[in-house]
Amino acid sequence: MEISQSLRRIPSSYIREILAAASDPSVISLAGGLPDEQTFPIDLMAPTLAKLTEMPRVFQYDSTAGYAPLIKHLTERFALPETHSVMISTGSQQGLDLIARAYIDPNDVVVMEAPSYLGAMQVFGLVQAKIETVPQCEFGPDLAALEACFKAHKPKMFYAVPDFHNPTGVCWSLETRKKVAELCIQYQVAFIEDAPYRELRFSGEALPLVSDFCPNDSIVLRSFSKIASPGLRLGAVSGKSSFIAPLIKVKQGADLHSSVPMQALLLGLLEHEDFPQHMERICSLYQARYSVMIEQLQTQLPNSCKAYPVDGGMFVWVEIPACDTFELAKSLLSNGVAVVPSPVFYPQPEQARAALRLNFTNATEAELTEAVTRLAQGLNQYI
Numbered sequence: 048m049e050i051s052q053s054l055r056r057i058p059s060s061y062i063r064e065i066l067a068a069a070s071d072p073s074v075i076s077l078a079g080g081l082p083d084e085q086t087f088p089i090d091l092m093a094p095t096l097a098k099l100t101e102m103p104r105v106f107q108y109d110s111t112a113g114y115a116p117l118i119k120h121l122t123e124r125f126a127l128p129e130t131h132s133v134m135i136s137t138g139s140q141q142g143l144d145l146i147a148r149a150y151i152d153p154n155d156v157v158v159m160e161a162p163s164y165l166g167a168m169q170v171f172g173l174v175q176a177k178i179e180t181v182p183q184c185e186f187g188p189d190l191a192a193l194e195a196c197f198k199a200h201k202p203k204m205f206y207a208v209p210d211f212h213n214p215t216g217v218c219w220s221l222e223t224r225k226k227v228a229e230l231c232i233q234y235q236v237a238f239i240e241d242a243p244y245r246e247l248r249f250s251g252e253a254l255p256l257v258s259d260f261c262p263n264d265s266i267v268l269r270s271f272s273k274i275a276s277p278g279l280r281l282g283a284v285s286g287k288s289s290f291i292a293p294l295i296k297v298k299q300g301a302d303l304h305s306s307v308p309m310q311a312l313l314l315g316l317l318e319h320e321d322f323p324q325h326m327e328r329i330c331s332l333y334q335a336r337y338s339v340m341i342e343q344l345q346t347q348l349p350n351s352c353k354a355y356p357v358d359g360g361m362f363v364w365v366e367i368p369a370c371d372t373f374e375l376a377k378s379l380l381s382n383g384v385a386v387v388p389s390p391v392f393y394p395q396p397e398q399a400r401a402a403l404r405l406n407f408t409n410a411t412e413a414e415l416t417e418a419v420t421r422l423a424q425g426l427n428q429y430i
């Protein structure tokens with residue numbers, strides 16, 4: 048059977064190939080985006096897991112929007128006003144997919160930063176959106192380019208990851224957040240705020256969501272993958288109730304609802320008195336790993352390369368001199384370290400500036416040190 052035209056347009060994922068190669072035990076992988084398994088709060092979930100046996104109701108079909116006690120908890124946690132609501136999705140990735148299917152017709156324009164999250168490029172590609180990009184700078188999107196893009200293309204939405212971006216780790220400044228919100232209101236562009244890394248801040252001050260400055264023109268996607276466990280497959284989508292209702296309709300056709308036992312388990316975790324300490328533990332583990340990685344990068348990388356410091360998240364972005372980054376990644380793999388080359392994160396790969404994405408959350412400090420040594424050796428040979 049022939050696959051659809053929209054699927055034919057989606058290239059096969061290079062990341063999947065590199066992750067498969069990186070499973071070789073002699074390779075240290077900085078290529079994935081995995082949280083460390085030792086951060087999964089299984090001990091904090093144990094009491095609810097035990098209680099599930101006495102909760103037959105959660106094994107029944109339930110409402111598409113989500114398990115009511117969890118919805119109530121999140122409405123309070125996110126301090127949503129009465130005009131807004133939250134729904135549960137099967138990971139924030141499903142939230143993105145629901146938004147694309149509910150709101151995008153072929154050739155509708157979606158704006159993204161370049162580089163951008165690969166999973167969003169896939170989702171918007173599948174609904175045949177026309178993707179326009181604006182360059183990402185140190186403090187977020189290039190604001191002049193963003194306004195010019197809004198004026199020229201009249202986009203339906205602007206999708207972005209303002210907190211500890213995947214792949215660059217960039218965190219938007221307060222001024223950028225306010226200005227982007229202002230532009231979205233002025234040009235009537237919906238702001239899709241993807242925030243899976245927001246809670247993984249290990250230095251600097253927490254900043255408001257961009258959506259706090261444009262609450263009626265935005266949808267926020269949150270994920271429990273990095274702060275609880277990705278295997279739970281749970282995320283939350285919030286916004287004006289009239290923005291959320293169409294998503295619930297699409298979700299009904301997609302999977303009826305997300306797993307209710309898993310939602311009950313997540314609620315037990317979020318309500319556990321030790322949950323705040325759990326968050327502190329994750330952040331300090333990742334901070335220690337990040338510190339080792341950035342220090343090693345700063346001492347070992349050739350001068351022609353630049354590693355950008357971050358205040359949280361899971362990734363460091365390293366700019367390198369212009370070269371064939373795919374060939375470089377292959378050569379690094381044969382030198383025992385897996386990384387992801389920048390073009391895979393660009394809707395127009397030919398526009399990519401040469402760079403590498405490095406993950407620091409799923410390797411030990413000793414492995415990170417060794418990985419940077421292999422990376423620096425490989426780079427010295429290649430560039």
Ligand SMILES: Cc1ncc(COP(=O)(O)O)c(C=O)c1O
Pocket residue numbers: 080137138139140141164166208213241243269270271272277281282
């Ligand atoms: C920016 C971004 N959005 C969404 C997701 C998907 O997360 P989830 O596991 O909640 O589906 C990821 C996963 O890595 C991500 O990096």
